[in-house]
Each structure stands twice: as C-alpha cells, then as structure tokens.
Amino acid sequence: MTVSLMRKIALAAAFAAIASVPIVSVPIMSAQGPIRGPMLGWVWDARQQSIRPILGITGSSVLGKSADLGFVVKAAAISGGKEFAFVLGGDEKAPYFVDLRDVTPAVKLLEEIPSGAKSLTLSPKGGSGALWFEETNKLLLLTGLGTESIVRQELDLTNEGAPAAIAVSDDGTLVLVSYPDVPALIAIDRDGNRTRLPQETAVRAMTFLEDSHDAVYSTTEGVLLAKEIPAVTEVSNVAEGDSYGPVALLDARRVLMINTTTAAVTEVNVETAETRSAECPCTPTGLNRMINGGIFRLNEVSGDPLWLVEVSDSGLRTVFVPPDPAEPQTEE
Numbered sequence: 001m002t003v004s005l006m007r008k009i010a011l012a013a014a015f016a017a018i019a020s021v022p023i024v025s026v027p028i029m030s031a032q033g034p035i036r037g038p039m040l041g042w043v044w045d046a047r048q049q050s051i052r053p054i055l056g057i058t059g060s061s062v063l064g065k066s067a068d069l070g071f072v073v074k075a076a077a078i079s080g081g082k083e084f085a086f087v088l089g090g091d092e093k094a095p096y097f098v099d100l101r102d103v104t105p106a107v108k109l110l111e112e113i114p115s116g117a118k119s120l121t122l123s124p125k126g127g128s129g130a131l132w133f134e135e136t137n138k139l140l141l142l143t144g145l146g147t148e149s150i151v152r153q154e155l156d157l158t159n160e161g162a163p164a165a166i167a168v169s170d171d172g173t174l175v176l177v178s179y180p181d182v183p184a185l186i187a188i189d190r191d192g193n194r195t196r197l198p199q200e201t202a203v204r205a206m207t208f209l210e211d212s213h214d215a216v217y218s219t220t221e222g223v224l225l226a227k228e229i230p231a232v233t234e235v236s237n238v239a240e241g242d243s244y245g246p247v248a249l250l251d252a253r254r255v256l257m258i259n260t261t262t263a264a265v266t267e268v269n270v271e272t273a274e275t276r277s278a279e280c281p282c283t284p285t286g287l288n289r290m291i292n293g294g295i296f297r298l299n300e301v302s303g304d305p306l307w308l309v310e311v312s313d314s315g316l317r318t319v320f321v322p323p324d325p326a327e328p329q330t331e332e
Helices: 004-019
Strands: 028-030 033-035 037-044 050-058 060-063 073-079 084-089 094-100 106-109 119-122 128-133 138-143 151-156 166-169 174-178 183-188 194-196 205-207 217-219 222-228 234-240 242-248 256-259 264-268 273-281 295-297 306-312 315-321
Touching: 037 060, 037 073, 037 084, 037 295, 050 073, 060 315, 073 119, 084 119, 119 166, 128 166, 138 174, 166 205, 174 205, 174 217, 205 242, 217 242, 222 242, 222 256, 234 256, 234 264, 264 315, 273 315
Parallel strands: none
Antiparallel strands: 028 033, 037 050, 050 060, 073 084, 084 094, 094 106, 119 128, 128 138, 138 151, 166 174, 174 183, 183 194, 205 217, 217 222, 222 234, 242 256, 256 264, 264 273, 295 306, 306 315
C-alpha cells in the first residue's frame, strides 16, 4: 500500500473518529478554580498563527481552540516537558515567554531582547534558546528562560552566513550550526570559539542530549553520535544510509530518527544496537516531544491528520489527530 493511499484512508477515518472523541475542551470547574482535561501537548499552527492544544489521549484526541495570547504568533518553539513556549509575536516579531500550564496562559514580553528575529530554537529541556537575526548575521544565545534573570550572549556569524539548522545545549554554553550543502557541523561556545566536528558530510538535523554536550545528528551518510563536544573524543555510528532526517533523544540510551524514504520512525538503543520501528502514513517533518516524554509529533498542522508516534515498552505505534474540519484539505 502506498503512502498516498494510506494518507487518504487515514483522512477518511479521521473524520469518522471525531464523533468518538471524548469532550475535553471545556475546563472543569472546582473549588480551587478551573482545571484542564486530559491533553497531549501543544502545537504551533502556522495557518492560524497561533498555539493550539492537542486535547484527549493518544488514539482519541482533537485539536483544540487557539490559545488567546493577545497577538498573532509568527514563530514558536515549544518545550513539551516544561509546557512553555518561546515565541515571536506580532508583525514586529517581538520575543515572548508563554507559560502554558494553566487554563489561561501567562504571557511575558522579554523587553530587553530585540525584536525581529528570523527564527528561534530551544534546548532539549527548554531552559536555553537562541534567536537568529538574518539582517545582522547575529545569533543571540539566551540562558535562564522562564526565570527572572535571562543571560544573553551575542555571536557574530558574518563569516559563516545564515545557518540551515541550529541546536543549543541545555546550559546555554554551546551551539551547533549547520549550513545548506556544506559538509560541516560547527560547534561555537559563548566566547565565539569555533570547533568543526570530524565528519565530511552535509548535516540535515541535530540535537543535544539533555544536560549534556553530547549530540546526535543525521548526515547524508547516516546518523552519528558525538560525545564531549567541543573536544569530541568519540564519534560513533548510530545508523548508516542516506535516508535519515529529523532526530531526537528519547533518553540517554535511545535515539529516535525518521527515515524520510520509508516514512518510518526508528528507535535505536545506542548501547545494544537494538532497533524498533513504526511506519507513518504521512510525510514526517520532525520529532517534537509532547507532554508525555514518550510521545512525539511527526508533522505540522494542515488539512491532513496530525500524526504522533508513541513509544512504550511494547513498541512504537503511530496515531493520528483528526484535522480541523474548518481547515481546507491538503491537495494531492
């Protein structure tokens, strides 16, 4: 069965499933105030320029209404575990910190951080981040997000130019940058010192491990794990082949990666080399962790179903969130 046919079947099933989804979008009132129903996490909706909840449980969930933040969201990086978002809001793309844990999100403008960034990213646990300013070729590292004392450090990337991908360590002292069609991955510390990692292939995606300077990244030759960056005393192969894209860390031992050729999500235990996989009738574009550490979002909000992968002791499975009936379906 082709991926296209599977997508059509899933889309038809999605609308049929809406009627069976439990009603969870209305806050329940208690003596202590409103509390939330079950939910899987949050997603940035580029079409509506907003942040929306995924309500319900895996296999029985829907997209909720957009959170009322008081402005349109031009870009967002969402920390699944901590349940907050680092966003660029309004036409001026002002930086905001949004706490999503309560029924009513708490929004804070980061007044001392300049507006107008081209893109933004978060570290694995969300305590650090980075803003890329295309016009000035500057990368602004931020540490202490969600606290009253944000430390920032500006890095000049004029010599390198606009990066294709950026990853930030949780302590905010190290950033990885890759460039389109350039066979290099460069580590830059807060003092601006550069270290080129020892591999000669173009990098497609990368991420640091939590609370670590170890990183996993996919290249045109496979998926690699580099330890102790920038010293890089050890680089090992996690998987071989030219078909891997987005990568993520499930925990200290297990890596998740997407095979862009087969639309499969594979879990690899880096200690035992054991693997488990699940195919998705979708076109996966990322691995974005939800509130539950074992659930990752695979694609973006569109007229097609939103797909998730759930990792448990019994294996991996992909499940869908029905598309918003108000959104037009994606044309084939």
